[in-house]
Amino acid sequence: MSHADSIRFIVQPGGSLKGRIRVPGDKSISHRSIMLGSLAEGTTEVSGFLQGEDCLCTLNAFRAMGVSIEGPTADGRVVIHGVGLHGLRAPVHDLDMGNSGTSMRLMAGLMSGQAFDVRMNGDGSLSKRPMKRVTVPLADMGARIETTAAGTPPLMVRGGSTLHGMHYDMPVASAQVKSALLLAGLYAEGETSVTEPAPTRDHTERMLRGFGYPVQTDGRRISLKGGGRLGAMAIDVPSDISSAAFFMVGASIAPGSELVIEHVGMNPTRTGVIEILRLMGADLEIQNPREVGGEPVADIRVRAARLKGIRIPEALVPLAIDEFPVLFVAAACADGETVLTGAEELRVKESDRIQVMVDGLAACGIDARPTPDGIVIQGGPLSGATVTSHNDHRIAMAFSIAGLRAAVPMTIDDCATVNTSFPGFVALAAGAGLAIREQRTVQG
Numbered sequence: 001m002s003h004a005d006s007i008r009f010i011v012q013p014g015g016s017l018k019g020r021i022r023v024p025g026d027k028s029i030s031h032r033s034i035m036l037g038s039l040a041e042g043t044t045e046v047s048g049f050l051q052g053e054d055c056l057c058t059l060n061a062f063r064a065m066g067v068s069i070e071g072p073t074a075d076g077r078v079v080i081h082g083v084g085l086h087g088l089r090a091p092v093h094d095l096d097m098g099n100s101g102t103s104m105r106l107m108a109g110l111m112s113g114q115a116f117d118v119r120m121n122g123d124g125s126l127s128k129r130p131m132k133r134v135t136v137p138l139a140d141m142g143a144r145i146e147t148t149a150a151g152t153p154p155l156m157v158r159g160g161s162t163l164h165g166m167h168y169d170m171p172v173a174s175a176q177v178k179s180a181l182l183l184a185g186l187y188a189e190g191e192t193s194v195t196e197p198a199p200t201r202d203h204t205e206r207m208l209r210g211f212g213y214p215v216q217t218d219g220r221r222i223s224l225k226g227g228g229r230l231g232a233m234a235i236d237v238p239s240d241i242s243s244a245a246f247f248m249v250g251a252s253i254a255p256g257s258e259l260v261i262e263h264v265g266m267n268p269t270r271t272g273v274i275e276i277l278r279l280m281g282a283d284l285e286i287q288n289p290r291e292v293g294g295e296p297v298a299d300i301r302v303r304a305a306r307l308k309g310i311r312i313p314e315a316l317v318p319l320a321i322d323e324f325p326v327l328f329v330a331a332a333c334a335d336g337e338t339v340l341t342g343a344e345e346l347r348v349k350e351s352d353r354i355q356v357m358v359d360g361l362a363a364c365g366i367d368a369r370p371t372p373d374g375i376v377i378q379g380g381p382l383s384g385a386t387v388t389s390h391n392d393h394r395i396a397m398a399f400s401i402a403g404l405r406a407a408v409p410m411t412i413d414d415c416a417t418v419n420t421s422f423p424g425f426v427a428l429a430a431g432a433g434l435a436i437r438e439q440r441t442v443q444g
């Protein structure tokens, strides 16, 4: 599948979601499994790896730097023959990070510690996303990274820099910034520490510890010392709660639904969507909680419920940062007004998720108003419409879910990027009861 193909989703209105489903592996954990597995000494076996295009960009980047990686097999097994922290080789070509902000930003940190130069490119969306949030603090550590004048990709990371540890007070609550600095810190002299303005996903810290690398967490301050080593480990990637979120909302808003989503990652830095939906009145039951490879996992049973509009607590924003497109659909289907503030980060995701959702919801007859740092949505009847995802995977899937409550069919254009995070979305959603089909136009 190439992005030269244009993909349109067409969703017939109505239906309900039923049965038991398992969504693909967690994107954040899958990226990190390749990065740390490659830098470990020994063999790392990964199961449940997300075979989305974003994570495959990370995998291909490490292959291009001389790491032998087997798989992924159809069932998501990957075997990484780690080369150690200093075993990467200069790639012959630029590294293509596709649509993936996580790859580009985390790799900016890792590449800063290498002996060779690396140039990293991205697609149209990634090429517009801000990189200074990582390149500026990394430069303070001694890294040499060139961006465009606008601070966007491509990134040219110069090798052979001497990195020194430092403390960074992060202005934005971003796991990508935190992770970029900690990964550069592996190569730095002395201690690297960051303070987060609010807790963000902590998969980097957890996985580093799993690989035997000491990382200290003291409230919002996270630190590590350079010069250590990573041992190898087995990683069982849980299902991505960000992908499960589409089905949590879908089963909540579609009358008659009862759905169990299995083996979902329940890391407390990721469960904001559950808290927000519960505040809205959703019927979510956490079943069978367990721990798998250092990450909490559970099955989530969702039953249809009458949702109400709420003021979303700002503290939950970083803990649900990727789930807002579909949460806005929940708000459109709720009684009353939903207000989101403190979420200006949504404007610099794969698209401007505030404006793009406002435009799409408005096309569906919903009163949705953008604010500089959020949105105000009045719940109401949803008519179907033709909307564009602006090549943003989560917008495409959010409007597909809206079809469950639309009066006439929903048509969503530019859905090819769904494969970046959720390969098989259409088949899985159709199997659960969403009347969705895909129309593909081969271009060129």
Ligand code: S3P
Binding pocket: 027, 028, 029, 102, 173, 174, 175, 176, 177, 179, 201, 321, 322, 345
């Ligand atoms: C991610 C962090 C988040 C999230 C992204 C994945 C990660 O980005 O939106 O999808 O894996 O670290 P920010 O750190 O920019 O909020």
